[in-house]
Amino acid sequence: MARAYLVLLAVNLAACGDDSSAGPPPPDEYIVNCDSAADAGTFTSDENYSAFVNAEAAHRVLADPCKSPQLATPTPGSTLDRSTPPMIAFANKGPTCQLRLAQPVLMAACRLHQAPLWRKLVRAFLLEGVAEAHCGAFSGENYLLRLLHAGEAKPVYMAMLSVTSFTPDPIIWQKAMRSRNGQTLTMTIERALFFRGDIMDGPYIQPQPYSFQVAP
């Protein structure tokens, strides 16, 4: 036999990583989730959530007052009702950044240009995609919204979004707000531009979170 295997290293026998199933908590809602999206081009997914989580773990989230989402409603500093969820609406970024709409696209193109040849080749193929085991690699903007209470690692409420205006599900909201009466909560919204499943720009977040009071 031409190929004689002389030594099988122990590292080969232990050829798996560990189970990190504990992981971060999943979002309470995906709006609009990929498997229910009417528009196949705009959706969010657990894959995109993972990309945010990985970016956070790698300290790649950038505090930028212009490139991060700008909350419109509810008004920062206002009181949140515990039984009726508010309509949450935001601009995807600050008004001065809105004037440079081409910037993210240019940045993505620039990064693609700088990418290793292998990546460029793979992307150059961009095949027919006969079928997808997941919802497909996403291109576009997604947002990760969290309501947090100081001192708690797990968000009070968390949503992955492909939209900039939505109202949380009342049942999920009421469950999240249970026993939160009178508490001060902060809201963070991260924005990231995806290109075929990878974050190409961002995530961006406001330097200071928005603050709210939960009704007694």
Added chain:
Amino acid sequence: MLALATALAGLGGCGDETVPAADLGARLFANSKLSPSPINAFSCATCHPVVVTELADADAGAPPDAGPTDRHPGPIHPGYNLFDSVHRPSWWGGTETRLLDAMNYCLVEFMGGAALDATAPSARELYEYLKTVSPDDPSPALSLTVVKNIDGLLALKAGADPARGGDVFGRGCRGCHGQPHTGEGKLGSKTSIVPEDTITGPVCNPNHDPGALTNPAALACARTVVVEKVRHGKFFNIGGTMPLYSIETLSDVEIADVLAFLGL
């Protein structure tokens, strides 16, 4: 070779002594915490064996038309053997010409991590480890053929052998996906149970048909999806974190056998 084996036998050394960088690298190689991602379950060793061979090209896997009996009896990995990898002129089928870039490609694309700088201690430690298992300088580059069109494989249903497929599944798929049909022992919570998750998932069962597991259309869809995942991994607009199996690492016949084993 004996010296190499002896050196590697001491990988578990601890205590107050200074630990050689290569030893730290060996630990990192098998540690998913190389990536800061809290979701990642992969380590380098998940996809790459380090098998000392007489011939440096033995890690290229079986020839494209080979069946399981023609290859070595051990695990089938999507990534190449990293024995003698340091002094190759290129990696990733010739598309990466710096070892660090090749390592970072895996770290970013599959492990959800951030690219390591050349000065990062972990990069240095991994390099030192790989150097200890790379005695030949130079060593040859290895080809990597990405299968573009899967139609030919899908047509290989007739002669497929489920028994051989079970063997291939056990050596090539079970390490990450766990036991077929149950997922017992799978790597991480996000890894799919095959083939059930594929058949009943949103792609092959968009209407949430409770009878999808016996629905010919869903089964045919799952067959295509499994082939797509194996041949294209996360690439080609497919998503996920699964690496691809090139023609050098897994033959079309072997994949067809796995499909037969899974009842697809």
